[in-house]
Amino acid sequence: MKISRPRGTRDFLPEDTRRRRNVENILRKVVRNWGFSEIITPTFEALELFTLKSGDGIIGELYNFTDKGNRAMTLRPELTAPVMRMYVNEMQANQRPLKLFYFENCFRYERPQKGRFREFWQFGVELIGSNKIDADAEVIALASEMLKAVGIKGSLHVNHLGIIRHLLSVLKTEQQSRIMRLVDKKDDTGLVDYLEEIDAPGHLRLELMELISLTGSEAIEKARQLTGDIPELEEYQELLTLLEAYGVDYIIDFGIARGLDYYTGMVFEIYAEGLGAQNQVCGGGSYQLIKLFGGGDVASTGFGLGFDRIMEICDIEPDDDKPVVIIAMDSTRIEAVETATKLRFHMPVYLDLMKRSFKAQLSYADHIGAHYALIIGESEVEAGKVTLKNMDSGKQELLTIEEVIQKMNC
RNA sequence: GCCGGGGUAGGGUAGCGGUUAUCCUGUAGCCCUGUGGAGGCUACGAUCCGAGUUCGAUUCUCGGUCCCGGCCCCA
Secondary structure (H helix, E strand, O other), rough: OOOOOOOOOOOOOOOHHHHHHHHHHHHHHHHOOOOEEEEEOOOEEEEHHHHHHHHHHHHOOEEEEEEOOOOOOOEEEHHHHHHHHHHHHHHHHOOOEEEEEEEEEEOOOOOEEEEEEOEEEEEEEEOOOOOOHHHHHHHHHHHHHHHOOOOOOOEEEEEEEHHHHHHHHOOOOOHHHHHHHHHHOHHHHHHHHHHHHHHOOOHHHOOOOHHHHOOOHHHHHHHHHEEEHOOHHHHHHHHHHHHHHOOOOOEEOOOOOOOOEEEEEEEEEEOOOOOOOOOOOEEEEOOOOOOOOOOOOOOEEEEEEEHHHHHHHHHOOOOOOOOOEEEEEEHHHHHHHHHHHHOOOOEEEEEEOOOOOHHHHHHHHHOOOOOEEEEEOOHHHHHHEEEEOOOOOOOEEEEHHHHHHHHHOO
């Protein structure tokens, strides 16, 4: 009986895994250098954690189940909620800001397509405890730096929701969120229809439609003409100034809304090319979720990077790990094992496990792309040395094990 | 949940009603029991699943499933 892999999941072969781990570690290094600490949360959580955040509607998109104690559980579909839950459970007394990051797999019951899987990996950052624009700026700059570190050019779109919210403040809360969702989807006709439906004031319609179309260097000034001098606009300007100091290229985009109610101010998204319909590689903003999970009124800002999408367009290759292949005769197998054991403290070593002929062992070394073969035959054993053969040049020399270690630069 | 395009050895493919199901690559071994990469030889290995049409289906029809892309959704 042949069992196939579950839909939307992937097997990562040795080469894929090496590439992924490599990129993953590059990202980790960057984030650590920005002063963030890695955390791990459970692979499954109480279902309520996510319905509380996103509504019952998401259950259809979850890998949820009832456990043997009749508890409603789910594999995590994302990590922001778990991290906030962890904060509320364990870290409320910690000094702020808390700078946390994670790299974990998530699960969503969705139709797979390019850059979208049922099991996927998210690399995310959450900065908890600061509601200052400085925190927002640092988080955006970090996202931008991470992508740069793995050689991805993306376009970064930033917005400050305070401005659109100011404009909409005359409307009811639920009308506001409906509008935000339509803006997020870039559904202009839907938006016009809805404004008509709720009979929004004419000037508001015009101002809103103009605001969300604003982008580019003049955008702030144009927005000011629409809203007048408001603190949110000041703050936005301050954010942009900081981003320039960080050396981040950004695009002002009043059309970024992120569709969800818990975003409070700054929001951003990064798009990359070569990904088809799913071209967003990063999204984030400042939000208020901690209160929802029973904690205090603590602001956070963070983002998630779609690691699989990054891998799709990232062409960074890991360094060769210079393996050495030991080639022995049947009569020198014991010495070969002993030598391998010593060398394995210093380098990757292959030993023949197939009882192959001398020639076939050498051929194997060639096939796996080894740069060095180490010949241990009877004459080498007699001399108490080994023959190191350079597979590229074909040259070989008789050396002691210590000399081999030194020569291999370990 | 919906729409489109696809499933032939491990990978890449040809055949499109009757073939020992093609070729390349791969893997194991031999030619060649202390020197690899080339070549030759041998072996291994496939029609996604199930129904239907037919004397006969890899080929045609339907259903399922999986893959690819898109819609919806995107926390």
